Amino acid sequence: MKHFPTILSHEIRMLLVSASTYIAAVLFLAVMGFIFSGVLENYSAAPQETSPAAVFFQLFWLPVFFMVPLLTMKCLAEERRLGTLETLLTAPVSTAEVVLGKYFAAYFLYLLLWASTGGFFYILHRFAGDARFIDLGPLMGGYLFIAVSGLLYVALGVFASSLSRNQAVAGIVAFTLLFAVIIGLRFVSTLEVLNLASMEQLRAAVDYTMVFHHLDDFTRGVVDTRQLLFYVSGTVLALIFSILGVEAKLIHS
Amino acid sequence: MSAETPAIEVRDLVKIYSGHTAVSKISFTVARGEILGFLGPNGAGKSTTMRILTGYLPATAGEVNVCGVPVASCSADIKKLIGYMPENNPLPEDMRVSEYLHYRGRLKEIPRRKLSLRIDEVLELCDLTRVRHRIIGKLSKGFRQRVGIAEAILAEPPVIIMDEPTIGLDPHQILIVRDLIASLRGRMTVIISSHILPEIEMTCDRVLIINQGRVVAAGTPSDLRREVFGQARYHIEISGDVLVALPAVLTRIESSLLIAETGEPDAAGFHKLVLTTTREEDLGATLLPALTTDDRFRVRAFHRVNPSLEDVFLAATRRGWETVDAPVAGSK
Numbered sequence: 001m002k003h004f005p006t007i008l009s010h011e012i013r014m015l016l017v018s019a020s021t022y023i024a025a026v027l028f029l030a031v032m033g034f035i036f037s038g039v040l041e042n043y044s045a046a047p048q049e050t051s052p053a054a055v056f057f058q059l060f061w062l063p064v065f066f067m068v069p070l071l072t073m074k075c076l077a078e079e080r081r082l083g084t085l086e087t088l089l090t091a092p093v094s095t096a097e098v099v100l101g102k103y104f105a106a107y108f109l110y111l112l113l114w115a116s117t118g119g120f121f122y123i124l125h126r127f128a129g130d131a132r133f134i135d136l137g138p139l140m141g142g143y144l145f146i147a148v149s150g151l152l153y154v155a156l157g158v159f160a161s162s163l164s165r166n167q168a169v170a171g172i173v174a175f176t177l178l179f180a181v182i183i184g185l186r187f188v189s190t191l192e193v194l195n196l197a198s199m200e201q202l203r204a205a206v207d208y209t210m211v212f213h214h215l216d217d218f219t220r221g222v223v224d225t226r227q228l229l230f231y232v233s234g235t236v237l238a239l240i241f242s243i244l245g246v247e248a249k250l251i252h253s
Numbered sequence: 254m255s256a257e258t259p260a261i262e263v264r265d266l267v268k269i270y271s272g273h274t275a276v277s278k279i280s281f282t283v284a285r286g287e288i289l290g291f292l293g294p295n296g297a298g299k300s301t302t303m304r305i306l307t308g309y310l311p312a313t314a315g316e317v318n319v320c321g322v323p324v325a326s327c328s329a330d331i332k333k334l335i336g337y338m339p340e341n342n343p344l345p346e347d348m349r350v351s352e353y354l355h356y357r358g359r360l361k362e363i364p365r366r367k368l369s370l371r372i373d374e375v376l377e378l379c380d381l382t383r384v385r386h387r388i389i390g391k392l393s394k395g396f397r398q399r400v401g402i403a404e405a406i407l408a409e410p411p412v413i414i415m416d417e418p419t420i421g422l423d424p425h426q427i428l429i430v431r432d433l434i435a436s437l438r439g440r441m442t443v444i445i446s447s448h449i450l451p452e453i454e455m456t457c458d459r460v461l462i463i464n465q466g467r468v469v470a471a472g473t474p475s476d477l478r479r480e481v482f483g484q485a486r487y488h489i490e491i492s493g494d495v496l497v498a499l500p501a502v503l504t505r506i507e508s509s510l511l512i513a514e515t516g517e518p519d520a521a522g523f524h525k526l527v528l529t530t531t532r533e534e535d536l537g538a539t540l541l542p543a544l545t546t547d548d549r550f551r552v553r554a555f556h557r558v559n560p561s562l563e564d565v566f567l568a569a570t571r572r573g574w575e576t577v578d579a580p581v582a583g584s585k
Contacts, residue, residue, distance in 0.1 A: 006359045083343030090307045091360040092332040
């Protein structure tokens with residue numbers, strides 16, 4: 001892991017000078033801005049039971065679907081297409097260092113973009129002049145959820161990128177994987193079959209992976225280690241598969 | 254890693270890609286400080302062999318040692334011993350030259366305080382100082398190629414492997430690259446592959462010709478000429494009784510001297526002939542006086558033909574590998 005800091009700082013630098021990062025950032029902030037102002041309009045129209053932060057984070061999946069693929073689709077696919085993966089892997093670095101460096105660079109950017117939405121809450125706090133609008137608990141819980149679940153989403157994006165040399169294919173695969181994890185499991189949980197007594201174990205397993213339940217728990221201030229474990233183990237698995245994906249492509253090239 | 258161990262040792266290397274044999278039982282050795290040229294038609298297995306040497310691709314069978322270190326089991330150590338420039342010289346488009354070299358230097362574990370000095374040195378060596386702050390994606394092909402070479406020699410590895418370093422360069426740039434490679438002679442072991450044969454002939458100490466995944470010829474360019482053609486050739490333009498009297502005269506001078514080709518006489522009655530002989534030394538000194546003093550013949554031109562590496566290459570790759578592989582692979 002001697003080269004991890006070198007690769008990480010290089011990757012962050014390359015992300016910060018690339019145009020696609022800024023396109024993703026602008027799209028992200030525009031969409032989040034609309035969502036946020038929409039939420040505020042609802043609050044001004046009629047009193048609501050939950051805090052604005054909780055409602056705001058309910059829609060986290062919308063930007064995740066387009067932002068994570070945009071941030072990660074390039075990382076390994078582009079290197080393979082240009083052939084620079086060959087120069088990179090013939091330097092004294094391991095595949096794990098390369099994949100982890102790229103992963104954490106993308107994750108760093110993901111956090112940076114989400115952190116910038118903190119500005120919305122600051123503006124609200126500054127101009128609403130009413131402390132009730134800013135309920136710090138759900139806000140912190142929401143951001144914590146974003147940080148923890150982001151680990152898995154970015155890892156899935158990196159994994160998708162390790163499968164193809166085409167950025168567009170990597171992006172679509174990443175989108176599909178994210179859709180399956182965030183929305184797909186929700187559909188699975190509504191299957192009638194799972195209500196059978198013999199399916200009880202499976203039912204428990206599916207319930208355990210429900211992303212929206214996790215979000216609710218986090219915004220209510222409940223940090224369940226089982227949920228942390230779900231994201232961390234998923235991340236580790238996705239990264240291991242990314243490393244294997246890169247190496248398998250070499251063996252079978 | 255004593256000085257006696259050869260820089261590169263390849264024994265019975267085999268690489269099979271999903272049923273297609275790319276490299277089939279290649280064996281060769283490269284001494285330290287030697288410059289070896291890899292020749293072969295497209296798809297002959299040159300790039301595959303080079304990739305296996307760098308540890309980037311695993312071999313299907315066989316043994317490769319770089320400076321005495323086995324590639325298969327110690328690929329992490331091998332990467333420190335080799336500077337590699339892949340085919341088509343892939344470079345990141347959106348970095349500056351000095352930035353790129355700095356990043357690569359850090360990856361190659363050059364200590365930070367030595368790195369900027371070494372980068373200046375390499376930039377100077379490759380004549381890149383003028384473009385050090387330019388973005389690589391906007392450089393011309395010649396500069397990009399030199400950035401690739403600079404990157405390969407950056408960490409001063411004992412072995413440098415370059416896949417077609419002169420492809421797509423103009424003659425002037427080829428000259429610069431050739432001088433650059435020649436300047437490494439003795440200090441580093443260099444393996445280059447190329448299609449440009451005079452290029453290889455001028456820079457390389459030894460040449461390896463590969464066809465269909467097998468070594469079809471190996472040795473110095475002059476060895477190869479002898480081995481592949483097995484005979485010396487003379488071109489002669491002569492008039493007179495060429496068909497009947499000449500063969501008898503020739504056999505009297507040297508028994509193996511034969512007329513290989515006979516051309517039609519031109520307007521002045523001169524035939525263009527190709528003579529072959531198995532004798533290696535130049536027969537011109539005896540042959541030419543014998544023919545000029547003989548008043549049956551008039552000689553207009555006479556010269557010994559040195560086959561170019563190009564001829565050797567064409568002849569060697571045309572020969573079926575079944576006939577030549579075994580003796581050549583064992584000879585070196």
